[in-house]
Amino acid sequence: MKVLVSYATTEGQTRRIARHVADRIADMGHMVELARIDDADDIDLSRFDRTILAASIHVGHYQRGISEFAAKYAAKLGEKPSLFLSVSLAAAGHDAEDWRGLDKILADFQDATGWTPGRVEQIAGAYLPSQYDVFTRFAMRRILGKKDPEADLDQDKDYTDWPGLDALVGEWLGA
Ligand SMILES: Cc1cc2nc3c(=O)[nH]c(=O)nc-3n(C[C@H](O)[C@H](O)[C@H](O)COP(=O)(O)O)c2cc1C
Structure with missing residues (x-):
């Protein structure tokens, strides 16, 4: 299997998460390509069997690059299994209001981009x-x-x- 792992980061934690995920995929014997989202702009998604996108939340939004990428490739991403890793500090806790906020940020992202990931995971980031x-x-x-x-x-x-x-x-x- 060949997997694309592409990420957006501001302080670096999502890069560490994406690298870790890519290493794990390689350890499992699969092929993996790791790319910062800005470097994946012209990527040919048909080369991959699956895609993982990762981004972090700052003041209620994911990075612009991930939204632009997801909007541009929404249809292609929908053709094969996809996983979205949403990184935040809200996900580090159990506050119900924080979690409702995460749901809303994700829903806004999906509405804005037209991409509905096959699976979404909320991942605790770092301070x-x-x-x-x-x-x-x-x-x-x-x-x-x-x-x-x-x-x-x-x-x-x-x-x-x-x-x-x-x-x-x-x-x-x-x-
Ligand atoms: C300026 C700033 C704003 C942030 N805003 C939010 C937020 O609205 N909700 C949240 O859950 N986490 C927020 N965080 C926490 C980040 O999502 C968390 O630190 C994450 O690990 C950052 O990932 P990155 O290092 O890949 O950019 C914020 C962090 C910073 C520095």
């Missing part, structure tokens, strides 16, 4: 103050302080469930 500018650091400290009172707000914190990601990829490829 990365080492990557933020001074204003973002200030805003994110307040958000994370409420969300995770135990967290050291000066330190990066990874909320991604890596073994869970492995299990997801294995299950999806087997399906």
Whole structure:
């Protein structure tokens, strides 16, 4: 099987997730191509048996590049199995309002692009103050302080469930 894994990232966590997923796919004996979404603009999707797209949420939206790609290739993506990995900090918790927000962001994305992924998974991302500018650091400290009172707000914190990601990829490829 040949799988395309393409991603959009702002602070780098979704790149790590996409790389991890691509490595897992290769470990399972499949062929995989990993590309940043901006470099996949002219890709021939017919070369792949399956596609995984990954993007992260910032202020209620995925990166523009992923929306443009999904809109451009909606019909082609719909022809074969596809998986969308939606990366956020909301997915790191169990707040019902946060999860309703994730549903709404996803629904808006699907409406705007015309692409309905075969499967969607909400993936917990990371808090990365080492990557933020001074204003973002200030805003994110307040958000994370409420969300995770135990967290050291000066330190990066990874909320991604890596073994869970492995299990997801294995299950999806087997399906
Ligand atoms: C400026 C900013 C805004 C964010 N907005 C949201 C948001 O609206 N909802 C959410 O759940 N997470 C939000 N996050 C958390 C990111 O989705 C999370 O840090 C993710 O891991 C970022 O992935 P990336 O490193 O691939 O860009 C935000 C993070 C930053 C820095």
